[in-house]
Amino acid sequence: MATKSANLYARIEPEIKEQAENILNALGIPASNAINMFYKQIILHRGIPFDVTLPVGHPLDMAAMGTDELNAELEKGYADMLADRTKPAKEVFESIRRDYHL
Numbered sequence: 001m002a003t004k005s006a007n008l009y010a011r012i013e014p015e016i017k018e019q020a021e022n023i024l025n026a027l028g029i030p031a032s033n034a035i036n037m038f039y040k041q042i043i044l045h046r047g048i049p050f051d052v053t054l055p056v057g058h059p060l061d062m063a064a065m066g067t068d069e070l071n072a073e074l075e076k077g078y079a080d081m082l083a084d085r086t087k088p089a090k091e092v093f094e095s096i097r098r099d100y101h102l
Helices: 013-026 030-047 066-084 089-099
Strands: none
Touching: 030 066
16 A cells, blocks of 8 residues: 555635534544545546536526526525524625635
8 A cells, every 4th residue: 555645735614624524523434534535536437526517407597597486486585584594684795705805
């Protein structure tokens, strides 16, 4: 087996890192082994080992939606508002500016 001496530095979202590492810990797989497995799969597949695509049938903008689909999305938003699962727009925009250094 080859000596593991190369380093990989990657910046990822802390929440994503934590969620993934919680799953890996439950599986008993160190993060470095999971990354090594991912790289080996890239080599075996000669590319990313899973499809990198946009979801089928999920429009990216309102203009691509039909009336029924738009109404369904609006109903979801309304239900979120009634259930207090929303954030003030000012807070959201501040978060975007902070996260993307705008």
